[in-house]
Amino acid sequence: MKYQREVIGFIGFSLVLAALYFALIQTGPAKFFTAPNAQKLFYLHVPSGLITYLAFLMVVGGSIIFLYNGSEYADKLAKSSTELGIVFGFMSLASGTFWMKAEWGGDIVNRFLTDMRLATTLAMWLLYIAYFVYRRQPDTLQVKKNSAILGLSGMLMVPLSYLSSRFLRSHHPVIVGTEDQGSLDPSLRFGLYLGLFGFLLIFIFLFRMRMEIENLERDIFKSKMERL
Amino acid sequence: MRFITSILLFLLIIGSVSAECRNKSCMTNEFIFVEEENSTGHVFYYDEVFNIGSNWYIIFDYPEANTNTTISFEFDSGVSKIHSYDNSIATDSISFSGSSFSEENLNMNLKIIIEGEEGMKNGFNLSIDINKPPADDLFYLWGGMTVFWLSIGAYVIYMSTKLTRLRAK
Numbered sequence: 001m002k003y004q005r006e007v008i009g010f011i012g013f014s015l016v017l018a019a020l021y022f023a024l025i026q027t028g029p030a031k032f033f034t035a036p037n038a039q040k041l042f043y044l045h046v047p048s049g050l051i052t053y054l055a056f057l058m059v060v061g062g063s064i065i066f067l068y069n070g071s072e073y074a075d076k077l078a079k080s081s082t083e084l085g086i087v088f089g090f091m092s093l094a095s096g097t098f099w100m101k102a103e104w105g106g107d108i109v110n111r112f113l114t115d116m117r118l119a120t121t122l123a124m125w126l127l128y129i130a131y132f133v134y135r136r137q138p139d140t141l142q143v144k145k146n147s148a149i150l151g152l153s154g155m156l157m158v159p160l161s162y163l164s165s166r167f168l169r170s171h172h173p174v175i176v177g178t179e180d181q182g183s184l185d186p187s188l189r190f191g192l193y194l195g196l197f198g199f200l201l202i203f204i205f206l207f208r209m210r211m212e213i214e215n216l217e218r219d220i221f222k223s224k225m226e227r228l
Numbered sequence: 229m230r231f232i233t234s235i236l237l238f239l240l241i242i243g244s245v246s247a248e249c250r251n252k253s254c255m256t257n258e259f260i261f262v263e264e265e266n267s268t269g270h271v272f273y274y275d276e277v278f279n280i281g282s283n284w285y286i287i288f289d290y291p292e293a294n295t296n297t298t299i300s301f302e303f304d305s306g307v308s309k310i311h312s313y314d315n316s317i318a319t320d321s322i323s324f325s326g327s328s329f330s331e332e333n334l335n336m337n338l339k340i341i342i343e344g345e346e347g348m349k350n351g352f353n354l355s356i357d358i359n360k361p362p363a364d365d366l367f368y369l370w371g372g373m374t375v376f377w378l379s380i381g382a383y384v385i386y387m388s389t390k391l392t393r394l395r396a397k
Contacts, residue, residue: 020373035365041372048376091379098372102365202380209387216394 005208012201019043019194027187035102041095043191047199049092049121053162055085055203056128056154063151066144075144076218078151080210082131084203089125104171116168117161124157139221250285250321263342263350268292270299270342272354278336280329280360287321295345302339303356305329333358 001007023043030039062078065071096118097108104111112118131150137143165172255273262269271289278284286301294315302308307328314320334357341351 016376035368038365038368038372040369044376045372087379087383091376094375094379095372098368098375102368206380206383206387209384209391213387213390213394216391216397220394220397 005205008201008208009205012198012203012205015194015198015201016044017198019191019198022191022194027191033103035099038099038102041099042188043195044199045092045095045099046192047196048088048095050196051199051203052085052089052092052125053158054200055081055088056124056158059085059128059131059151060154060158063148063154066148067152072218075139075148076211076214078148079135080207080214082128082135082151083210084206085128086125086132087206088199088203089121089128093122093125115170115172117165117170117172120157120161120164120168124154124161127153127157139218250287250323252287252319255285255287259352259354261340261342261350261352263291263344272340274354274356276354276356278324278329278356278358279326280332280358281326283326284324284328285321286323287319289319290315290317296342297345298343300339300341300343302341303328304337304339305333329358331358332360 020043023040030036033039058081059078062074062076062081065074066078100111100118101108112122127150131147134150135143135147164170165174252273255275257274257276259272259274260269261272268291270291273287275284288299290296290313294313296313298310298312300308300310301322301324307324309322309324311320311322335355336358338354338356339351340354341349343349
C-alpha cells in the first residue's frame with residue numbers, strides 16, 4: 001500500500017482527537033481533584049509516558065542485538081527510537097509538570113529533586129539526550145558500539161523509573177497492577193485507551209519516517225565514503 | 229528579555245496582592261438588628277456571597293450598654309459557630325472556613341441568635357448565596373495540551389524537511 005504510513009498516522013491522529021473530545025467535551029470536570037480541569041491531561045500524559053518507555057526499551061533491544069551480532073538494522077532501530085523516546089519523554093515530562101503544578105502546587109524544581117518518580121524519569125530522559133548528542137557524529141563502528149553500551153543503560157533506567165513510585169519516596173499515583181486498577185471508572189479507561197492507541201499509531205508513523213531518514217542518511221554516507 | 233521579566237514580575241505581584249479583605253469597607257451588605265425599642269442595635273457587615281475556597285467573614289458592631297453573652301451563627305446546612313461577647317471592644321468578627329461548603333447553594337439561610345444575660349434569645353435570618361468559583365486550572369490544562377501538539381507538529385515538520393532534503397540529494 002502506497003500511503004500506508006500516512007494512513008497509520010492519520011488514524012492515530014484521529015484517535016487522539018477522539019480522546020480529546022471524550023476528555024474535554026463528553027466528560028465534565030473530574031471530581032475529587034484539586035485541579036479538575038487539568039486532570040484532563042491524564043488522557044495524553046499517561047500514554048506519552050508509556051510510549052516513552054516503549055521507545056527506550058526498543059533502544060535497549062536494538063543495542064543488545066547490535067552488540068550480539070552487529071546487525072545494522074538493530075543499530076538503526078536503536079538510534080531512531082532514541083529520538084522518538086526523547087520527543088515523547090518531553091511531552092510526558094512537560095505535561096506532567098503542568099498537571100503537577102495545578103494539582104499539587106509548590107516548587108517544581110524541588111519536586112523534581114525530591115520525588116523519585118520525577119527524578120528517575122528526568123534522569124532517564126537526560127541519559128538518552130546524551131545518547132542522542134553522542135550520535136550526532138559520523139556513524140563509525142566504534143561510535144555504534146559505544147552508543148549501544150550507553151543504550152543498554154535503559155535496562156536499569158526504565159524499570160527504575162517505572163517502579164520508583166511503588167518502592168521509593170514519591171507522590172506520583174500508581175494505578176496499573178495495584179488495587180486502584182479495578183476502581184478505575186470504565187469511562188476513564190475508554191478515554192485512556194483511545195489516547196494510548198492513538199499515540200501508539202502516531203509513534204509507528206513517526207518511527208517509520210525516522211527509519212527512512214536513517215536509511216537515506218546511511219546510503220548518502222556510504223556513497224560519500226566510496227567516492228573518497 | 230527585560231520586557232518578559234517585567235511581565236513575569238508584574239504577574240507575580242498581581243498574584244500576591246489579592247489577599248482576603250477583612251474590613252467593613254469590603255463588605256457589600258449591612259444589617260441593623262434592634263432588640264428593644266429606643267436602644268442602639270447590632271450592626272452586621274457581611275458579603276451576601278460566600279465563595280467556596282475563600283474564608284467568609286461577618287463583622288458586627290455591639291450595641292451600646294451591651295449586656296449580651298453569646299451570639300450564634302448557624303447555616304441551614306448545619307455549619308455553625310458560637311461567639312462569646314467581648315465587652316471591652318465595640319466591633320468584633322467571626323469567620324467561616326472556605327471549605328465549610330463544597331456545593332453551590334443559593335439563598336441559604338444563616339440563622340443568627342443573640343442570647344441575653346438571663347437566657348433571653350432574639351434572632352433573625354440572613355440570606356447568603358454559596359458560590360463555587362470556576363477552577364483556575366484551565367491555564368495548566370491548555371499549557372499541557374499545547375505541549376503535545378507543538379512537540380508532535382514540530383517533530384513532523386523537522387522530519388519532513390529533512391526527508392525532502394535527503395531525497396533531493
